[in-house]
Amino acid sequence: MSNNNPAPEPHAAGTYSTDIPTAAATDLAGPAPARVGTVVWGLIVLALAALIIVAQLGFVTLNGTYVLIGLMIGAGAALVVGGVLSARKRDNEPTTGKS
Known part of the structure; x- marks a missing residue:
């Protein structure tokens, strides 16, 4: 895009580009994994639905x-275990000794 052209140029998909980078454009890590809480609440809803159908x-x-x-005992245990596993996966980087 030239500085003399006030209108942005369209891309092949029909979208327009801007010169300001967005967080999505600069994020190269890929999609974020599902959060433990989201998975646990989804399992709770599925379990309740299955129990209602069986009843x-x-x-x-x-x-x-x-x-x-x-359900509360199972959800609590799943949240604790998921949190511990998530923390273990994140803490694999070496520490520098600085706080």
């Missing part, structure tokens, strides 16, 4: 209190 089909009678206690 509606009449295969088993569920006690709501026990179901919630079990």
Whole structure:
């Protein structure tokens, strides 16, 4: 793009470029991995849906209190384990001794 042309030039995809780099353009690390909390909440929703379906089909009678206690214990354990594994993966860089 020349300095004499006030309008930006279109790219092949029909989008226009600017001279200001964005965070997405400068990020070369690729897509971020899924967060542990997102995965755990997704599993909770899937588990609740499966339990509701099983209860509606009449295969088993569920006690709501026990179901919630079990889901909370499982979710808490998954969050703690996922956080520990995530922290271990991030802490592989050598330290410089400076704080």
